[in-house]
Amino acid sequence: MLLLILKRIGLGLITLFIVSLITFVGVEVLPGDACTTYLEREAYGAALDTCIKRLGLDVPAYERYLDWASNVIRGDFGYSLSGEMPINEVLGPRVKNSLVLASVSILIGIPLAIVLGIITALWRDKLPDIMISTITIFSMTIPEFISATLLILIVAIWLGWLPGIVIIPSDATFYELLSNIILPVVAISMIMTAHMARMVRSSVIQVMASDYVQMAILKGVPYWKMVFRHVLPNALLPAINVVALTIAWLLGGVVVTEVVFNYPGLGRLVIESISNRDLPVVQALAIILASIYVGINLIADLMTLMLNPRLKSLQIRK
């Protein structure tokens, strides 16, 4: 078991290493370098020199990679060109904002999805299922930018209940954020919840049709006890990985939603730094996003391993 965890962690680190290499090499092989890309037509004279000095572009590439990598390991991502400050300072508030948006969406969306999925499965083809399923399928099919724009139009402009776009600085406090994120959360949850509810539904339906559920019924187990002891643990196990991917997707910044609502999270930072041609930040983001994916998937795999008795004893025996 321990060996397996170490193996998984090792694999994750290798993935991260490869991602870092790819981003680094990608920047190297592009014509020009970070400084000429950023400064564009002003790339001459003193400005260019300071930039080159600051980024250390005057040393060979492999040395720079080692340098950069060892700094990253120590938690220092370098210097943002457009922000003219250390990248950590740029990232800090963005990470926090994304975290807030993601956790609120997760706290609301995932339990909701699970409950809706279970309800639709247990009342399959009855009224609750038909109603909820129609809504979920509907919200699954509308692209985010349309639903987000519609939300702004209806709730913010016609009804005037909430601010349409987020007009807070990226270092706003948590409370300031909260009132501003209601609409983005709704927009995100609509799609996420719908997808997950559908998945939970089919998983529960599949387990309900299994021999062991029939057996539990024939054993005289009361309905709700059967649902909670025999059905849900087995039906929700496969959901763990999907939940993990969703969380990773949320933490990595929901680009479209953040842009539409002008929300200062990681997703928008990606867009901004690309359009500012701020390559050091792009590099830093690539590594951070990759780490989030790797980390969350690792956790999900381990959880599945812990919760599934079948896999657990298989591993122990080996």
Place this chain on the structure above:
Amino acid sequence: MSEIIESVKNLSIGFNSQKGKQISILRNVSTNIKKGETVGIVGESGSGKSTLALAMMGYIKQGLFPLKGECLFKSEDLLKMSSRQLEKIRGRKIAMIPQNAGQALTPNLKIGYQIDEALKLHTDLNKRERDKKISELLNKVRLPSPETMAFRYPHELSGGQQQRVAVAMALAGKPDLLLLDEPTTGLDVTTQAHVLELLRFIAKDTGTSMIYVSHDLGAIAQVSDRIVVMYAGEIVLEGPARKILKEPIHPYTYGLLKSIPKLSLAGLPASMPGSQPQPGSINEGCSFYDRCNLATDNCKKNSPDLEHIKELDTNVRCFNYKELINQNNNLQTSITKKSNNSEANEVLKLKDVSISYAKQKFFDQLLNKISDQNPTVKDINIDIKKGETIALVGESGSGKSTILKSIAGLLKTKDGQIKFENDRILSSDLKMRNPNDLRAIQLIFQNPDESLNPNHTVEQILSQPLKLYFNLSGEELKKNIIDLLKKVRLGEFYMSRYPRQLSGGEKQRVAVARAFAAKPDIILCDEVTSALDVSVQAAVLNLLQQLKEDLGTTYVFVSHDLAVVRAISDRVAVLYQGRLCEIGPSQNVYKFPSHPYTEVLLGAVLEPDPDIKPKLVAEDIVEEKPPEKGCSFQGRCPRKIGDICNSKVPPWQIGENGNAIRCHINIEELASLQQ
């Protein structure tokens, strides 16, 4: 003895077809279960036996609904009860033992919890008493170390152990009636015999009534007092077990019994033509009409009623049953098959073949060798003559399929050689074999559902080998396909069908036709009849034999069923844990002296005869891997003589019958021990 526990009255159950028609899958079924009695319900798959059994617990599968009739348990109709009332009866008054315990035990809950759940629901015991009861129950179903067993998860047990847990769970509520739905199907022969013996013991010990549902008349014969035979959703025959099995007076039951291969009979069982009609396809007349050899015009137009025959204590649904009274002696006959020419040349030789599933270590991979000291299959030497049918028998995990895969080139051998025609060594790598060798060796699998592409028509399936090996096209291709279909007794119109439009037997015929399309010299058959109903099995066996007699094909026939093997094979090789135990002409392998493992297997065979009881001489343990040294059977051998069995590989001894036995016990001594 005469108190009726449950009584089914005129029960019909059906579903709504897509066209909105009501289609019944159970029609007008009535029967009574008496206290302390075991009733066997037998029928082919799709005859409605499980639907009937579940309805007797007040359970109707999703999509089905009762059309009319009632299921009275102690004179209360289960079909009208609320789920609250049913929860009080299920598990406490009527308990179920499912077909596949592996799938019927909830995977995330420990064995102990699942039994405890039943105890909590159906008894007033407190925690301590329940814990004690759990080990008592586990002990009663003869599970090893009941104390630790409770803390295991279902997947940590073998198939036989899971089935025992299911029995323990059913006994927890001390039910008056036990329903068993194919409780031993899918288990190994020896395990099956042990579980049946346990059930018989429990019925006697607790006085519980049992309803035993199975397609296997052999199993039914061992446990039942009374037998109900179902066909196409109706009861066609019902009566005392011995009468039904020895003097069946319904043509279907008669045919069914004749189509079962028997250990005592060499030669092929007679087959019944056709297959069971689909639900909803019978509008008038007897549902058995198009398969019945006693049918008259009357049968086509009128459907017979279930008639009670007082002197036989039997109910029968047939106009012409009288013709079958006192015809019973014909049951013990079979079709003799042409034995093959023993002078023929050898086409296939396995020489010192060993096969390993062990992962190659890195260095071995570089050197392209396998260094497993204890391979799954070891030292197999078999020479196969042209036109011969050689059978490989053994329980699951004995390496039968593994050997077949190696011959087919799907699995590399570790050591040894496979020689084809004139001692030419076949490469163990499929890619290195020449196209003609690939054509010459064909495989037929157990499950045609998995081996036939569901998106191809029969025509496409059969044209693939014809195009590949013979470059046929156009008219010629079509003519060949029709010829092939004719060979396996299927009409031309099957060409446009998809596998899902075929019955199990028809699918297996298409698989046989596909193998023959390549005009092979050798056909490897892996459990080809195991998934089929007995009547269909007999037909496929006869077909294989006919094709072989016509075309001179050689078969390597793998099966776990000793009676089937007896019927079809010329020579038998018995395997345990990937090592040969005994090999010889079939009539001799089935005679003593036998290898102790062959003896165990023969003893466990269930015959459709209440007077032949299985002999249980060895424990039904499942061994995970072969022993490192000594005799492969040492772990379970009831005749083990001591240390020599653990340390030295036994020598081959040739008996006077010509069968070779690999055992440390002297062959004459074995003969006298087995008298």
